[in-house]
Amino acid sequence: MVKLIENEILKTFYKKRIHVIAGILLVLIALFAYGEHYTLTRTQDRVAEQLGIENAEDWKNIIGQQLQDLERRLDNPYIPDEGKASIQVRAEQLRFYLDNDVSPIGSTAARFMGQFIEQSIFLFLPLLIILLAGDMVSGEVNSGTVKLILTRPVKRWKILMAKLLALSMLEMFVIFMMALFSFAIAMVVFGYSGFNEPVITGFRVFEGQLDTSAVRTIPQWQYLMMTYAIGYFVAFVIGSLSLMVSVLVRSTSASIGIMMSTLIGGSFLSFFISDWKLTRYLFTVNLNLTSYISGSFQIVEGLSMTFSTLVLLGWSFGAIGIAFLVFTQKDILA
Amino acid sequence: MNTDTVLSLKNVSKKIKGRPIINDISFEVKKGQIYGFLGPNGAGKTMTLRMIVGLIRPTSGTVEICGHNTRKDFVRAMSNVGCIIENPELYEYLSGSDNLELLRKMEPDISASRIDEVVELVGLSHRIHDKVGTYSLGMKQRLGIAQALMKKPELLILDEPTNGLDPGGIKEFRSLVKSLSKEQGMTIFVSSHLLSEIQMICDEVAIILHGRIIKTSKVEALSAGQKITWNVTNVAKAIKLLADDFGVEAVKDTEETLSAFTDDFRIMEINSAMMSSDIGIKYVSRQQKSLEDLFMELTGGETIG
Numbered sequence: 001m002v003k004l005i006e007n008e009i010l011k012t013f014y015k016k017r018i019h020v021i022a023g024i025l026l027v028l029i030a031l032f033a034y035g036e037h038y039t040l041t042r043t044q045d046r047v048a049e050q051l052g053i054e055n056a057e058d059w060k061n062i063i064g065q066q067l068q069d070l071e072r073r074l075d076n077p078y079i080p081d082e083g084k085a086s087i088q089v090r091a092e093q094l095r096f097y098l099d100n101d102v103s104p105i106g107s108t109a110a111r112f113m114g115q116f117i118e119q120s121i122f123l124f125l126p127l128l129i130i131l132l133a134g135d136m137v138s139g140e141v142n143s144g145t146v147k148l149i150l151t152r153p154v155k156r157w158k159i160l161m162a163k164l165l166a167l168s169m170l171e172m173f174v175i176f177m178m179a180l181f182s183f184a185i186a187m188v189v190f191g192y193s194g195f196n197e198p199v200i201t202g203f204r205v206f207e208g209q210l211d212t213s214a215v216r217t218i219p220q221w222q223y224l225m226m227t228y229a230i231g232y233f234v235a236f237v238i239g240s241l242s243l244m245v246s247v248l249v250r251s252t253s254a255s256i257g258i259m260m261s262t263l264i265g266g267s268f269l270s271f272f273i274s275d276w277k278l279t280r281y282l283f284t285v286n287l288n289l290t291s292y293i294s295g296s297f298q299i300v301e302g303l304s305m306t307f308s309t310l311v312l313l314g315w316s317f318g319a320i321g322i323a324f325l326v327f328t329q330k331d332i333l334a
Numbered sequence: 335m336n337t338d339t340v341l342s343l344k345n346v347s348k349k350i351k352g353r354p355i356i357n358d359i360s361f362e363v364k365k366g367q368i369y370g371f372l373g374p375n376g377a378g379k380t381m382t383l384r385m386i387v388g389l390i391r392p393t394s395g396t397v398e399i400c401g402h403n404t405r406k407d408f409v410r411a412m413s414n415v416g417c418i419i420e421n422p423e424l425y426e427y428l429s430g431s432d433n434l435e436l437l438r439k440m441e442p443d444i445s446a447s448r449i450d451e452v453v454e455l456v457g458l459s460h461r462i463h464d465k466v467g468t469y470s471l472g473m474k475q476r477l478g479i480a481q482a483l484m485k486k487p488e489l490l491i492l493d494e495p496t497n498g499l500d501p502g503g504i505k506e507f508r509s510l511v512k513s514l515s516k517e518q519g520m521t522i523f524v525s526s527h528l529l530s531e532i533q534m535i536c537d538e539v540a541i542i543l544h545g546r547i548i549k550t551s552k553v554e555a556l557s558a559g560q561k562i563t564w565n566v567t568n569v570a571k572a573i574k575l576l577a578d579d580f581g582v583e584a585v586k587d588t589e590e591t592l593s594a595f596t597d598d599f600r601i602m603e604i605n606s607a608m609m610s611s612d613i614g615i616k617y618v619s620r621q622q623k624s625l626e627d628l629f630m631e632l633t634g635g636e637t638i639g
Contacts, residue, residue: 003439010436014427144423148481151387152440153413331350332389 001162004154008166012132015139018170021128022177028124029182032116033189040107060098067094092217093198100196108194109186110220116182117227118294122287125178125231126238126263132170133242134256136163137327141250146332156328164243164320171235179228199223201293223293230289233309237283237316238263244319247327273303280307283315338365339401340414340489340521346385346395355381356545358395363489363523363538368515370536370553371525374629378545379525380420383493386523387417400488413442416487418495422478426467430458430477433466434484441485452480455510471498479510490514492524496531508535529628541632548632556628561621562601563593567614575611580604590616 012018070091074084117125137160140146149159198217218226238259246255266284273279280286286308293305341363348356356378363369373379384390386397388404388411397404402411424433431449438444453462456476466474475498482490492511496504512535514520526532532539533553540550549556566572569592576582576594580603584594596604601618608615 007436007439010432011425011428014425014432016427143426144421145425147389147419147423148437149440150389151412151415151417151419152437153409153411153442154440155409329391331391332384333350 001158001165004158004162005166005169008136008163009169012166012170017132017135018173021131021174022181024128025174025177025181026185029116029178029185032119033112033182033185036107036112036115037189063094063097067091067098070094089200089217093200096198096217107190108197108220109183109190109192110194110197110224112186112190113179113182113224114199114220114227114294117178117224117231118290120178121227121231121234121290122267122284123263125174125235126287127260128174129171129235129238130242130256130259130263132174133167133239134246134259135252136167136243137246137323138249138252138255139246141332142252150332157324160247160324160327164240164323167239167243168236171239172232175228175232175235178231179224195219195221195224199294201226226293227290230293233312234287234289237287237312240316240319240323241283244323247323247330281311283312286311339363340365340367340399341369341386341523342398343382343386344396344398346382346392346397348381348385348390349393354545356385356392359542359545359547360395361540361547361550363521365521366515366519367538368511368522368524368536370532370539371523371542372527372529372532372539373525373542374527377542379527379542380493381545382542383417383419383491383525387415387419387491388412389419413485414488415491416482416485416489417491417493418475418478418482419491419493421497422474422481424466424474424477424481427465429465430462430469430480433477434481437481438484444485448484448486452483455483456480457506472500472503475499475503479507483514486518486520488521490520490522492522494526495524496526496528511535541628543629543632560595560598561593562596563587563591563619563621564608565591565616565618566608567616568612571611572608572613575607575613576604579607 070087073079074087074091079087135142137146140149150156197220199220200217201223242255242259245258246252249255249258263284266282267287269276269279269282270285273285280303286303289305289308289312292308339362342361344360346356346359347354359382371379371382381390385392386399386404388408391405397411399411400414402414404411424430425436428436431453434449434453438446438449450459453459456479458473458476458480461469461473466477469477475495479492479495482492495511496507499507511522511524515522524532524536533556536553538551539553539556541548564572567590569586569590573584573586573592576584576592580596580600582594582596582600582604584592586592598620601620605615605618
């Protein structure tokens with residue numbers, strides 16, 4: 001089995017798929033970093049102008065004022081305890097900025113890394129994975145090499161299993177590249193910083209209300225680990241779906257095309273999510289998992305980290321099941 | 335079952351979307367034989383070969399290789415088989431040696447030195463480290479043969495192996511097949527649409543038409559009787575004479591010629607009989623039987639198209 005997996009990984013590398021993905025990643029991250037840097041400078045100028053301060057370096061005053069304001073509200077007896085918890089967390093975050101001399105307005109390498117995965121998890125990352133997985137089986141059917149591997153004394157399920165395992169390793173590699181490249185580029189553009197900065201997390205939606213009782217801060221590096229791990233999970237789900245489509249259709253272009261259009265088309269349906277209940281069971285609307293921990297999502301009753309994770313797992317297992325069923329039974333006619 | 339039997343098909347049928355493609359095929363290949371599988375394009379040769387190597391499941395019937403059912407014991411059955419099915423499609427983006435290395439890892443035990451050995455055997459040593467994408471069709475064919483021979487299979491299955499080879503390559507291929515059979519005792523199952531090809535290398539042959547085996551026989555038996563063409567003054571009379579006196583069915587080809595299948599030794603008798611019946615003979619010619627002729631003979635005029 002190890003040898004079979006080795007073979008599959010070898011094929012992907014020799015096909016230069018990984019090279020293409022690495023190239024796309026580098027270009028896109030660089031552009032993203034440049035854009036981020038550019039907007040940041042503009043924002044800082046604008047903020048400075050609005051607040052009538054000399055330059056954005058005076059952020060300490062602003063934060064100081066905000067902190068005082070929060071502390072005043074904490075003393076307010078009319079605010080309920082759970083409200084206080086979230087204020088406490090926010091205050092803690094502001095205090096960190098002041099104590100460690102980190103500007104909340106500016107960007108840091110850590111923040112950039114976080115933003116990059118948050119922005120790419122629902123579309124860009126899945127597209128890369130589709131590129132990677134879309135031809136794993138159909139590519140071999142297309143070129144006829146499937147006849148070579150299926151006439152070896154190896155059971156068919158083992159061959160597909162090797163492909164699935166190789167794919168999950170390659171997905172991990174893509175996530176790793178994503179982290180590494182965004183780290184390296186961010187270091188160049190923003191300098192090493194912000195990995196200990198606290199990030200607010202722990203939002204929950206409970207009975208249609210934003211529940212902030214579990215809100216807490218975690219250091220940025222920990223937050224990044226979580227988001228990239230979630231990124232890997234999303235990659236795995238998309239990978240298994242692509243693998244299934246790749247088993248079902250004969251041509252690579254059809255396989256990649258079907259997955260891409262499903263992904264993009266399916267994400268449109270998220271507009272209807274609050275009214276049309278069925279749409280929430282689609283995998284495409286559940287991909288934005290990082291938004292649950294960053295708290296940047298729109299509140300929809302019934303959607304939660306657990307729900308989305310389960311839906312995605314369901315799709316993933318279903319896809320893997322179908323892929324194995326079809327692949328082990330299929331007649332290789334062409 | 336006989337332990338000498340390397341490959342046996344029993345009542346194998348295949349239907350695709352309800353349409354019968356292969357009907358109730360049975361034959362046996364004995365150890366050490368070079369067995370030909372002859373049929374025109376579209377007769378079901380490749381489909382049958384794919385069923386033998388497990389790429390397609392038969393709708394009914396069984397395929398056994400060295401006594402192992404390919405459905406129930408695929409791994410053991412296939413560990414005895416080296417094959418090329420249709421074109422030798424290999425990984426174009428890998429070098430020849432990487433291709434072989436990759437496939438070697440999928441087999442139970444082939445030594446690394448065996449790769450050099452087969453590469454040498456098929457005469458590909460000088461280009462083996464180049465990408466397969468840069469190979470000519472003939473070179474791909476050779477690499478295909480190398481991967482099939484790599485594990486010293488008990489049974490070698492070759493599908494239209496001379497397609498794409500130049501005349502020199504075809505000759506080389508024939509001597510390779512013969513030496514594999516003679517020196518290593520390998521059993522070889524080879525499909526072709528060329529009768530001459532089969533006649534030159536095979537011991538025994540199964541002939542397939544429209545998804546049915548219409549004949550299995552020794553190759554020598556098949557060659558008996560060639561197509562004889564007479565150019566005579568009275569075609570109708572000659573046909574009648576052949577039918578009445580010799581029991582040979584002749585066909586009128588043109589206004590002046592007729593042809594029939596018969597053995598060498600009878601030609602003289604027929605000729606003198608014709609002359610004594612006042613049929614003038616301008617010339618007599620003998621032809622190597624073509625596949626079409628053979629099918630005409632076997633099926634009684636059914637077209638192969």
